[in-house]
Amino acid sequence: MLVHLGRVMVDVAVIGAGQTKYGNHQLGLKAMWAEAAENAFSSVDKDFEPRQVDEAFIGSVAFGGAQLGNTAALLTEHSGLDGIPVRRVENACASSGFALRDAWMAIKSGQADIVVAGGIEKMNDLSPERKRFWLGVSGDTEWERLAGLTFPGTYALMARRHFHEHDSSHDDLIHISVKNHMHGFENEHAHIRKQVSYEKAESGFMVADPLTLYDCCPTSDGASCVILAADHVARQFTEDPVWIQSSGAASDRLALHDRPSVTQLIATQKASKSAYSAAGLTANDIDLAEVHDCFTIAELMATEDLGFAEQGQGGVFAREGRGVRNEGSVCINPSGGLKSKGHPLGATGTGQAVEVFKQLRGTVEGARQVRDAETALTHNVGGSGATCAVHIFGRERNG
Amino acid sequence: MLEVLVLHALFIFLGGSGMDDYSHWKGYLAVMNEESLFIQSPYIHEDIIVYGPDSDSTTMAIAGIQYMHSKGHLIESIHLSDSIDARTVFLATGADSMAHNADLKFGDVAWDLLGGDEATLVVAKCNAQSYDFKAPTDVEIIDTDFFKDMNEAWRLEQEVHHVSQGAYVSTSQYLEGAPARLSLTSQKIGDRMIWPPRQLDENGLRIPKESHTLLPEAQVESWTKLSAAGAPSEFSLRAPILGGIQTLLVRFEQGPRGVFLVTDDLEYSPKIGDTVHFAVRRIYAQEGMIRYGLKALPKR
Numbered sequence: 201m202l203v204h205l206g207r208v209m210v211d212v213a214v215i216g217a218g219q220t221k222y223g224n225h226q227l228g229l230k231a232m233w234a235e236a237a238e239n240a241f242s243s244v245d246k247d248f249e250p251r252q253v254d255e256a257f258i259g260s261v262a263f264g265g266a267q268l269g270n271t272a273a274l275l276t277e278h279s280g281l282d283g284i285p286v287r288r289v290e291n292a293c294a295s296s297g298f299a300l301r302d303a304w305m306a307i308k309s310g311q312a313d314i315v316v317a318g319g320i321e322k323m324n325d326l327s328p329e330r331k332r333f334w335l336g337v338s339g340d341t342e343w344e345r346l347a348g349l350t351f352p353g354t355y356a357l358m359a360r361r362h363f364h365e366h367d368s369s370h371d372d373l374i375h376i377s378v379k380n381h382m383h384g385f386e387n388e389h390a391h392i393r394k395q396v397s398y399e400k401a402e403s404g405f406m407v408a409d410p411l412t413l414y415d416c417c418p419t420s421d422g423a424s425c426v427i428l429a430a431d432h433v434a435r436q437f438t439e440d441p442v443w444i445q446s447s448g449a450a451s452d453r454l455a456l457h458d459r460p461s462v463t464q465l466i467a468t469q470k471a472s473k474s475a476y477s478a479a480g481l482t483a484n485d486i487d488l489a490e491v492h493d494c495f496t497i498a499e500l501m502a503t504e505d506l507g508f509a510e511q512g513q514g515g516v517f518a519r520e521g522r523g524v525r526n527e528g529s530v531c532i533n534p535s536g537g538l539k540s541k542g543h544p545l546g547a548t549g550t551g552q553a554v555e556v557f558k559q560l561r562g563t564v565e566g567a568r569q570v571r572d573a574e575t576a577l578t579h580n581v582g583g584s585g586a587t588c589a590v591h592i593f594g595r596e597r598n599g
Numbered sequence: 600m601l602e603v604l605v606l607h608a609l610f611i612f613l614g615g616s617g618m619d620d621y622s623h624w625k626g627y628l629a630v631m632n633e634e635s636l637f638i639q640s641p642y643i644h645e646d647i648i649v650y651g652p653d654s655d656s657t658t659m660a661i662a663g664i665q666y667m668h669s670k671g672h673l674i675e676s677i678h679l680s681d682s683i684d685a686r687t688v689f690l691a692t693g694a695d696s697m698a699h700n701a702d703l704k705f706g707d708v709a710w711d712l713l714g715g716d717e718a719t720l721v722v723a724k725c726n727a728q729s730y731d732f733k734a735p736t737d738v739e740i741i742d743t744d745f746f747k748d749m750n751e752a753w754r755l756e757q758e759v760h761h762v763s764q765g766a767y768v769s770t771s772q773y774l775e776g777a778p779a780r781l782s783l784t785s786q787k788i789g790d791r792m793i794w795p796p797r798q799l800d801e802n803g804l805r806i807p808k809e810s811h812t813l814l815p816e817a818q819v820e821s822w823t824k825l826s827a828a829g830a831p832s833e834f835s836l837r838a839p840i841l842g843g844i845q846t847l848l849v850r851f852e853q854g855p856r857g858v859f860l861v862t863d864d865l866e867y868s869p870k871i872g873d874t875v876h877f878a879v880r881r882i883y884a885q886e887g888m889i890r891y892g893l894k895a896l897p898k899r
Contacts, residue, residue, distance in 0.1 A: 342768055343857070343858070347859055349846055352825060356825070361820060364871050405826075407825075409824045455795075456858070462820070
């Protein structure tokens with residue numbers, strides 16, 4: 201139990217978590233959110249009612265403009281969360297990672313006992329021209345977008361530079377793609393449930409040289425929802441909570457060219473350093489990590505920035521299969537990651553928490569279970585690295 | 600014999616041709632005759648000199664004035680035709696004009712920029728009479744379909760209702776960044792150059808306005824070619840014709856980095872470490888206004 205400024209600070213547990221399947225949904229916004237919330241509510245082991253929730257934070261980028269204002273109020277209205285303080289949290293693809301952090305802080309501060317954190321995005325119901333809404337919408341509009349950059353291009357620049365500076369190549373990215381499709385194959389919530397061979401991944405058409413289709417996550421619809429509770433009420437709802445041992449977050453320059461390095465995400469390094477420090481852990485203590493692999497190079501760099509591999513050794517890490525479930529030193533993206541599970545921008549951060557909640561409680565599909573999982577990490581990145589939230593979860597309470 | 604009719608003087612191509620006097624300058628062909636400059640696009644379509652994919656009379660006027668500056672001819676003011684974006688010329692070169700500055704008097708302007716029917720321009724003193732220029736030989740024939748498709752794409756893009764999807768750069772925001780985008784004006788704190796411009800520093804203090812200019816040469820640190828489907832909506836009409844758009848991440852000698860498109864969709868296979876320089880080109884059009892900026896071209 202932490203003591204801060206002479207006051208006892210509470211610990212925070214995840215008592216329930218649920219999501220929709222990710223993919224190309226027929227459901228609209230309200231129905232998708234309701235499904236994720238319903239799944240989260242019903243996952244609570246003991247009696248739980250939405251009216252017990254004190255506050256809600258919901259991440260989303262913008263639904264392609266469908267509901268830009270008062271998004272959270274619209275959604276909570278349709279999930280039995282009437283009347284409570286709610287707000288939309290927007291930090292690009294890290295929106296719900298930060299919603300989770302805000303929910304955690306609300307309980308930590310003593311202002312709330314039970315808080316919902318969630319996220320949602322509907323990306324596939326736009327016309328082809330309108331779909332370009334999503335391209336580069338979270339980069340530096342004035343200086344990157346007008347140089348033709350969208351995120352595939354930005355990450356392609358990182359990849360080529362990484363290959364130039366370090367022992368890495370596109371072959372290493374193929375290993376990541378193959379692994380994540382293997383992990384996601386049996387995930388009933390995954391957008392793309394198919395195994396991909398090395399040869400297949402090698403032959404993908406070029407999206408942004410050197411990144412091919414098999415290096416890029418899909419455009420997904422989806423919603424996710426987790427329910428957090430203060431330690432003094434958590435046991436009312438479950439005897440088997442998952443504890444949030446720490447939360448770290450940071451930001452960096454928005455534009456790639458303004459950063460000191462284009463082969464490291466400083467925000468990830470800072471956020472994870474803060475999270476490890478607060479939890480009293482190191483990367484070696486992590487059994488599984490849901491890592492933000494919007495592009496395979498993002499996972500390669502994340503394994504370095506999160507400390508699973510030395511700086512510059514992410515290619516070797518991938519090549520040697522050190523992130524493969526129950527084979528490597530740590531399981532990277534047991535859900536299939538953004539590459540296979542999908543990436544409904546605003547839903548991704550809390551979607552990672554849903555996977556971790558189930559993995560640590562041993563309730564995922566049997567073949568996907570990471571053995572002896574005690575400690576897990578989620579890593580949610582906004583855009584090309586301007587924002588990052590890292591959370592560490594455990595079966596045990598922190599401290 | 601090819602004639603270029605101009606406002607105040609007659610410039611005549613001699614029937615002969617030769618490249619001896621022509622130099623490649625910012626993607627154009629330029630030749631001087633005493634104090635006059637003839638500059639033209641290197642592209643030919645059906646025996647007519649035409650602009651390349653992202654050039655127009657404004658971008659070539661800027662290149663011409665910059666050429667004169669590089670030869671020691673300081674052009675402080677110049678007469679421009681209506682087809683040239685006088686504000687962009689001023690921001691890129693410092694050359695004022697009556698179209699940009701209503702206080703400027705006709706008699707105070709010492710230089711003319713004279714356009715021909717084709718993609719040719721002459722920069723000359725106002726009192727110049729006529730000079731002869733040989734036609735260049737180092738020209739490239741442009742594919743008819745490509746030429747027509749690009750022109751149609753630009754025409755559609757310049758329609759008033761054409762607005763990008765998602766992220767949007769307003770006219771005022773574009774103009775605020777235009778000096779840095781067109782002429783690499785940068786801020787300076789101690790020995791550190793800052794580009795693009797920033798607001799407050801780490802101490803919360805206002806960073807002084809741009810007072811320096813980056814040297815217009817940089818090294819390639821990385822590059823990519825984005826497929827047409829993945830291009831921002833600003834480029835959605837032209838990217839399929841170009842087969843994608845190519846972007847370079849470069850570092851200037853004085854420290855700052857930037858990302859730039861490649862000029863005129865050149866057949867250029869970049870390598871990390873290449874040296875590039877920059878030329879003003881059309882970037883895209885929105886709400887009837889062409890937005891200009893620097894694009895990179897490999898150093899020959």
